[in-house]
Amino acid sequence: MRKIHGELVRALEGFSLVFCTENKEKKLAHAKAVLEVLKNLRGVFAVPDLPAWYGPVENAFRNYVQHGQAEKHAVTIFNLLAKHLAEIRATDWIEVALRTGNNENFDKIFERSWHDSNLDELFVRLTRSIEKIIETDEVDSRKILKELERLLNIVRGMNQGSYFSVICTSQFINAFLKNFAFEELDKVPVLGSASKAFKKTLEEISTKSQMLQDSVGQELKEEYLIPGPTDKDIKSVTFEKRKALPAPEKQENQS
Structure with missing residues (x-):
């Protein structure tokens, strides 16, 4: 391509x-x-x-x-x-393909990359971290609580979404990492190391999400977007709404 x-x-x-x-x-x-x-x-x-x-x-x-x-x-x-x-x-032809396509193999590519990424467990950990911080009732700033609640709602919504909802969530997390006042959480004694663990999980998700995008994008390039002389039947690549995925099971790495 x-x-x-x-x-x-x-x-x-x-x-x-x-x-x-x-x-x-x-x-x-x-x-x-x-x-x-x-x-x-x-x-x-x-x-x-x-x-x-x-x-x-x-x-x-x-x-x-x-x-x-x-x-x-x-x-x-x-x-x-x-x-x-x-x-x-x-x-960006990869983006064009993802936005408009309908190839049934995309879900398989996505799920394989998703499970390999360990993002499922990271999002569960992130959800619990946010809930723990909110439930302490020790954060005085209404602005910070509002931002945490917004992040929590976005993460929960992602669990029933498409590939693009995962990417959009990771983009929101990247912005959150740049703009959130983590130092305010550090000032709350009862949180202990929870604030640092919360930030570390966000950083891991940001990294793993980028790896997921790279993995899916590379497979699409190799499988769909490098046309040969008889590739006229290749019309497009899809994403369909992803069902909620179970926690990843231990399995052999797929090549």
Whole structure:
């Protein structure tokens, strides 16, 4: 997929370089090159799953090629590239696949990576830590209690959510780590080491969540997003709402 993305960016940039010249042959060749790469993208993703810029860009280049490089179509291309080229360069195709797909194997990939990550146990530990801190009734700050309760609700909601809810939860935790006043908890004597354990669990979840994303992303790249010459049937990759997972059992590592 990276190869196709690189080819698309180079083709668009190549067309941009000759756009203002009088060399119609070169402009036509570059326009055809863009259409060929766009066609390759349609071999990987179903058309409804493609980014919003795809349709207008493909239509503009097709009209340009099919209608004798008419000036009005050239202007349309110029305006589209001015608006979308930076966005096209930055397109994350893994994210596109996850957001729109429907491949039934994704759940298996996710669950395998989830169990290997030990995140299930970490989230249980985090929930208990937050509940313990709140139940002490020793935290005077209403702001801190509100933040803890919000984190608790998010973590509890994640247990019935999708892959994306896990990622969103980890992103919230990352922000929480940066902004939460842990020193205020350290001032509460009755908490003892609970505050430090709470922070350590958050840090472990942040690290493990990133490892989970990397693992799932790598498997998707290897299994779905590196198209070969006969990969036209590959349409997309899915995420479905994840059922609550039981505590991970001890098992042999899966390769």
